[in-house]
Amino acid sequence: MSQPSFDFGAGDEPLDDAATPTFTVAELADAVNGALRRSFSDGVWVRGEIQGWNERGNHAYFTLADDTAGRQAVLRVQFFANARARLRPLLAKHRLRLSDGMKVRVFGHLDFFAPSGSLGLKLTDLDPRFTLGDLDQQRQLVLRRLAADGSLDANRRHRLSPVPLRIGVVASEGTAAWHDFHDELVRSGFAFHVVLADTRVQGPEAPRRVARAIGALARQAARSQLDAIVVIRGGGARNELATFDAELIARAVAGAPVPVLTGLGHEIDRSVADEVAHTSWKTPTACAAALVQAVAGYRQSTETCFAAIGRAAGASLGSAERTLGDQAHRMAR
Known part of the structure; x- marks a missing residue:
């Protein structure tokens, strides 16, 4: 039986050379x-x-x-x-x-x-300046778009109820921000009714979720079930606050039928949501304290009115009593 042979050329030639090396x-x-x-x-x-x-x-x-x-x-x-x-x-x-x-x-x-x-x-x-510059640039673009179509001050046109007891809250349940806000209301002793829209307030999905939570509470407010909506979160990094620079959240705030209050936990920076909101506070506790103060002020003004009515009624009765006394005295003569 024959065996086929293959000719690969000269067997003494190297596979590669210095000009065309073969690497492992x-x-x-x-x-x-x-x-x-x-x-x-x-x-x-x-x-x-x-x-x-x-x-x-x-x-x-x-x-x-x-x-x-x-x-x-x-x-x-x-x-x-x-x-x-x-x-x-x-x-x-x-x-x-x-x-x-x-x-x-x-x-x-x-x-x-x-x-x-x-x-x-x-x-x-x-380079932190690069990141901060990008965040600020995006923020300014959103603010310009909101100002152009009148959305920037739309929510401030709503009048806050003189006795805002029915509050919708956008927050992450279980966080310090939520407990600080809730505990401040409870300590007041007033009959606040709170509806919590529990949602994540940081991370890539946060803008969409926060906007959706505001929208859900806005629908309740449209049915006259809420006096105000509050958006809160605790402190954190500057770029985490950028969640609230999202145009999606800003437009949800602008479109709400009742005042939206913010307490986003940043002492220095203001977010786009703060700029669009009816009123912004530095912390969740400060936001709750403002609501308590509003209700306390309403109660005080009511009590003052009642006291004035009482005094006026007392003075009127006293005057009438003296008049009747004088008339009775003349008739007795």
Whole structure:
């Protein structure tokens, strides 16, 4: 039986040479990392949106995304414990907390991770001014749109009831903000009737959920079941307050048929919701105290009126009694 043979050319020729080398995968990974270190030896600044924030122990991992039309791209970012500890004071100073949806400008060193074949950035620094600037820019755009169509002061045209006892509340049940607000009303001794629309007030879904909760309470108010709607949350990072810069929430506030009061727990910053609301307060407790004061003021004015009526009636009766006495005295003569 014959055996076929194959001619692969001269057997002494090398498979590759210095001009066209053949790499193993590991060698290629080393070559890529070497090229990255040479090209970006001092590190690189990159901007994008945080997606998929994930904490594992003291480390954090996320994807930095660029959704520019026709130029979609993502970069994996490693934010290791030592860098997080070093940057924590900087974030605290600017009241920022990294989370999904944030626009950031970060600095780090590129690394090709051979086991997964992926390019990543080891984050070592960030620029808080970039994030704050983006938040403010988005806020100003929303305010201009609201002002253009008259929504900015629409809710302030409603008159607050002189005795606002029926209150709809948008809050996250079980939080300190809710308990502070509720306890302040209870301590007053007044017969407040509170309807809670329990919802998340932070996170990517918060704007939609808060707006939906305001809408649900607004429908009750339209049936004359509520005197006012209150939107509250506790303090937190500046970017978490940005939830209440959402146009969706602002338009829900503007469209409510009763006054909307806010107590969003920020002593310094004002959100778009604060700007659109009938009245804004710095904290949930202050918001509740204002309602208590309004009811107490109504009671005081009512008691003052009753006292004045009593005095006037007493004076009138006294005068009538003297008149009758004088007439009786003349008749007795």
